Amino acid sequence: MKIIIALLITFSLYADIKQDMFNLYQNKKYEKVCSIGFDNFSRYRKDEDFVSLYAFSCLKSDYIDRLAIPMAILKFSEESRANSAYFSVILMQKKLLYHALIDDYDLSSLNLPTTDYILSKVFDLYAELGQHEKRAFYLFEDKNDKKLTYKLYIQKDAKLSKIVIEEFYDTIALKRHVYW
Amino acid sequence: MINVTELEKRWIKFKIKSYIPYIVIIFSLLVILILFLTLSFKDVKDTKIKFTKNDIKKVEKTEEKKTKTKIEKETKTKTKHVKPPKIEKKLVLSPSLNFMQDMQNNTVGYYENKDKVIEKKHKIINKNNTHKIKEKEVAKPLPTPKKIKNSSIQIDISKKNAQEDIDQVIKRFKINNNPALSLFVAKKYYELGKYNKAYNYALITNEINSNIEASWIIFTKSLVKLNEKEMAIKTLKTYYKHSHSNTAKILLDEIKTGKFK
Numbered sequence: 484m485k486i487i488i489a490l491l492i493t494f495s496l497y498a499d500i501k502q503d504m505f506n507l508y509q510n511k512k513y514e515k516v517c518s519i520g521f522d523n524f525s526r527y528r529k530d531e532d533f534v535s536l537y538a539f540s541c542l543k544s545d546y547i548d549r550l551a552i553p554m555a556i557l558k559f560s561e562e563s564r565a566n567s568a569y570f571s572v573i574l575m576q577k578k579l580l581y582h583a584l585i586d587d588y589d590l591s592s593l594n595l596p597t598t599d600y601i602l603s604k605v606f607d608l609y610a611e612l613g614q615h616e617k618r619a620f621y622l623f624e625d626k627n628d629k630k631l632t633y634k635l636y637i638q639k640d641a642k643l644s645k646i647v648i649e650e651f652y653d654t655i656a657l658k659r660h661v662y663w
Numbered sequence: 664m665i666n667v668t669e670l671e672k673r674w675i676k677f678k679i680k681s682y683i684p685y686i687v688i689i690f691s692l693l694v695i696l697i698l699f700l701t702l703s704f705k706d707v708k709d710t711k712i713k714f715t716k717n718d719i720k721k722v723e724k725t726e727e728k729k730t731k732t733k734i735e736k737e738t739k740t741k742t743k744h745v746k747p748p749k750i751e752k753k754l755v756l757s758p759s760l761n762f763m764q765d766m767q768n769n770t771v772g773y774y775e776n777k778d779k780v781i782e783k784k785h786k787i788i789n790k791n792n793t794h795k796i797k798e799k800e801v802a803k804p805l806p807t808p809k810k811i812k813n814s815s816i817q818i819d820i821s822k823k824n825a826q827e828d829i830d831q832v833i834k835r836f837k838i839n840n841n842p843a844l845s846l847f848v849a850k851k852y853y854e855l856g857k858y859n860k861a862y863n864y865a866l867i868t869n870e871i872n873s874n875i876e877a878s879w880i881i882f883t884k885s886l887v888k889l890n891e892k893e894m895a896i897k898t899l900k901t902y903y904k905h906s907h908s909n910t911a912k913i914l915l916d917e918i919k920t921g922k923f924k
Contacts, residue, residue: 505766532762539758562759569756596754607753630916653916655909 501533508540516540521549528556531563538570542600545660547577572596576606577662581646584637589614601660605633605648826855842871842878849881858888876908887918 500523507516520537527533538553550570557563557570572595580602582588590606591613597603608623625631634649643663650657829851836844849864865882868875879902886895896918903911917923 501766505763508763532766535762536766539760562761565756565759569758572756594753596756598756598758652909652913655912657909 513540513543517544842868858885861885
């Protein structure tokens with residue numbers, strides 16, 4: 484009897500967490516969803532819906548390194564495999580861009596798939612530059628919308644350098660993404 | 664007597680004779696100079712013509728050589744790469760968010776059961792004969808929410824719920840006149856495609872509180888949907904001047920360019 488009650492409680496709690504995460508995601512509170520998912524990940528790692536929700540919320544709140552585990556776990560359905568590939572491309576592009584910006588690694592010879600995510604767009608625009616002299620910042624114009632521009636630069640801290648991408652729409656700052 | 668006139672004549676003759684050698688020399692020098700100049704000009708022209716002809720020949724030869732080498736190179740590359748030329752279009756990966764629909768459907772399922780119960784209750788009132796049986800049905804414990812198989816039924820249920828929710832919120836709004844509630848109603852009506860009602864409730868919200876951005880956005884969006892594009896642009900422009908809102912600016916551009924229809 485005790486076991487049944489315990490099971491019922493755990494199931495109800497699980498449903499609550501998942502539902503809460505989903506509601507928060509719909510209310511665009513991605514960072515909170517990502518942190519809840521991170522705290523409860525070990526318990527629900529077998530649920531691909533949960534893992535996908537966690538991964539997308541982390542992606543939208545710019546916690547890209549957290550995609551590494553969902554990337555490896557998502558494999559049992561066609562949808563999760565597609566999402567896994569999507570996450571892996573973004574994570575790889577982030578790592579390559581970071582390497583290129585800090586260590587002058589040449590990206591022009593690479594021909595990687597791309598995504599609709601901002602980091603992928605900036606990665607493609609940077610790779611198109613080819614070999615060039617290091618700049619303090621890069622300004623890129625969106626291929627589809629001329630009013631949309633991206634400013635890419637490295638923010639140097641004492642311990643760690645960070646990639647910063649600023650989105651501008653007609654000189655109005657929209658969003659600032661920081662990756663490291 | 665000395666004949667002066669004759670003397671003068673002789674003197675002039677003598678003077679002219681004395682100038683003759685000078686004149687001859689000057690004349691001969693002039694002739695030589697003219698000859699020299701004409702000859703020199705001729706030489707320059709000839710050399711120019713000769714130079715240009717040679718150049719043309721040389722250029723022609725080099726061009727021929729270049730084209731030959733290019734053709735040879737091209738043929739070589741063609742023979743080497745038998746495969747068709749690579750397409751530069753990149754593979755674009757897109758995320759799949761169907762799992763979210765499933766999650767949403769799970770929550771909708773709960774409301775579906777509620778609706779069924781309400782419908783059953785109505786049937787009980789209408790048919791007295793089956794009163795007891797149906798009551799039993801109602802009293803039965805409800806099954807746990809499951810995925811709804813038929814998608815057409817799903818849509819009907821969600822719409823009913825949305826309308827019920829809106830009615831409830833309108834009732835609450837009439838009691839406390841909260842702009843958040845009227846904004847919710849405007850948003851819901853916009854989602855349902857009832858742009859007239861969305862416009863009205865957004866207008867009411869703006870009258871209560873003119874600083875709610877979302878309300879202005881819904882207001883202008885519904886105006887566009889009601890084919891009042893110019894009015895939408897005007898109101899959005901005035902709102903942007905007042906608030907300097909980014910979303911208002913973006914929407915304004917989208918309406919102007921026709922991206923938002």
